[in-house]
Amino acid sequence: MSTRKPSKRVTMMDVAKAAGCSQATVSVVLNGVSDVKISPELRTRVIKAARGLGYGVGSVIRHAALDELKGDCIGFIVDQLATTPEAVNAIEGARHESWENDITILVAQTQAREEHEVRAVERLLRAGAQGIVYMSIFTRRVSLARVFEDLPIPLVLLNCYTRENRYPSVVPDEVIGGRTATRSLIKLGHRRIATITGELFMEAAQDRLIGYREALAEAGITYEDSLVVEGNWSPTSGFEAAQRLLSLEERPTAIFCQNDKMAMGCFIALAEAGLVIPRDMSVVGYDDDELARHLRPQLTTLELPHRPMGAWAVQQLGKHSATIGSRHTPYKMVCSVVERSSLTGPTTGKLNGASSSSD
Structure with a gap:
């Protein structure tokens, strides 16, 4: 199995093709669904294909040592889940970074309301979360509620940052x-x-x-x-x-x-x-x-790197890099071009408002 880095984003369909199975089977295996009977040989084949293709791992992301979080859970707090795919993509990237380490991700949507955020943090702490990823659906500077400032566990910001850069954060460049x-x-x-x-x-x-x-x-x-x-x-x-x-x-x-x-x-x-x-x-x-x-x-088009951003955020939790008192310059992740068919060079007859469609 080749271990070359992918030149484009690898999809679940690519993994299914490499493993010789359906996309649904890939989803079952990579999501760790236990109540569906899949042969050990097929399960191994899917995992090898996913690893070989680098599925869920951006070109600048490699798996970090997450041993300290193994068997634990982390929280993922986001203001909106349903309006755009960005939050889901980020959660998917976080999940792919953590699934081999038996880390459970607990997700809470708060609509950016402080009372919901307080409640979400309290419940995540009661559930034993060992770290929290806080995400904004659009890139912006945030003013965090007091409950985040007093956290006894690491906090990483995704698609947002604070004025003081008090926490590790990642945003698209x-x-x-x-x-x-x-x-x-x-x-x-x-x-x-x-x-x-x-x-x-x-x-x-x-x-x-x-x-x-x-x-x-x-x-x-x-x-x-x-x-x-x-x-x-x-x-x-x-x-x-x-x-x-x-x-x-x-x-x-x-x-x-x-x-x-x-x-x-x-x-x-x-x-x-x-x-x-x-x-x-x-x-x-x-x-x-x-x-x-x-x-x-x-x-x-250009690809927003929310999947690798999610993976990066989990890595930072694993490194316990959310150190209070230190400054963390936001990490900017590159948006790569996805080449398709809507571009070509300019042609004669377009510059003065005359359509060339009658050629």
Whole structure:
């Protein structure tokens, strides 16, 4: 079995293919389901395939020594579970980092309400949790409730941080992400690149825009306000923003949508205008949402590293690195490009607002 590092995110389907079984079987084995009868040979084959492919382990993450937590449980507190897949992905990464060490993860959703957080912490401590991961659904600086400051166990922050950097924390490197997405278009020869941002009060949108501007500057491309349109992360806002960009006298040849849902709306607007992706307009997204695989053409996007972030957080608990009194600079994890079919170089006839769809 090869132990090379994966060049792209390994999925449960990849493990199933390597092990010669169904995805459901892989899920049963890796989740430690005991009431389903699976032969020892098949169970071993699935585990070897998962290890060999590096399933659940980001390229910058390797398994840490978690012996001190073996047989114990840890708590995972998150403000929202159902609105986006990020929390589930982070929990999945944490679970994959801990399943070989017989560590149970107890999850609590609090809706960011202090009374719910206090109750969750009390119950996790009663359950014997040996550490807690605290996650925000969107990247931000948080002010923790007093109950977290008085914890007798380690605390690690995921997708958030505090002003004092009192605890280990991990966040996506959104500036590099925005720069990488924009560079992917510049490398193909695009010079007139638009971006549809998320709500600019959010750090992720601010940082992705900074990365966009940095990429333009390093390529000697002048920044233009007219090529930046604010959305609100929804498909509808992506649709409306794309319509505004298409109405420009000199429209862009490429659009960087700062999440995949807005990219979906952008796709619809381009189709309604009679434009073909990527021939008439290149589009790059962000998040690697499941829908990116189902758009036609499939959407090139950036992957938010919540699975490896979850694994990193568990590692820090295992190292007991949440030391009170020391400063912990937030660890920034790279968002990698997932190449698909929505990008190509600019073609003649697009720069002055004339569609090439009648060629």
